[in-house]
Amino acid sequence: MGTSPAQVRAPEPTIAPITSLASRVLNGDIVLPKFQRAFVWTPQQVLYLLDSVRRNYPIGSLLMWRTTAKLASCTDRAR
Numbered sequence: 580m581g582t583s584p585a586q587v588r589a590p591e592p593t594i595a596p597i598t599s600l601a602s603r604v605l606n607g608d609i610v611l612p613k614f615q616r617a618f619v620w621t622p623q624q625v626l627y628l629l630d631s632v633r634r635n636y637p638i639g640s641l642l643m644w645r646t647t648a649k650l651a652s653c654t655d656r657a658r
Contacts, residue, residue: 592640597632600641609643610652 603609620628631638 612644613651 600609628638
């Protein structure tokens with residue numbers, strides 16, 4: 580018959596402290612891929628999100644993709 584498809588590990592949810600994620604972003608370990616839509620939040624909306632995190636309110640999830648492929652990313656850090 581042909582070859583079997585490569586074994587793909589199912590994604591597993593993990594919990595990471597926001598400080599850990601922020602540190603990984605600042606270190607360049609987590610980058611925004613070029614195919615991601617533009618950032619559209621206002622500064623006030625960002626503050627509301629951070630307030631929700633501080634109060635331990637559920638905020639949903641982040642989908643993160645780990646790859647060894649060299650991908651184009653947004654590296655400019657306009658503030």
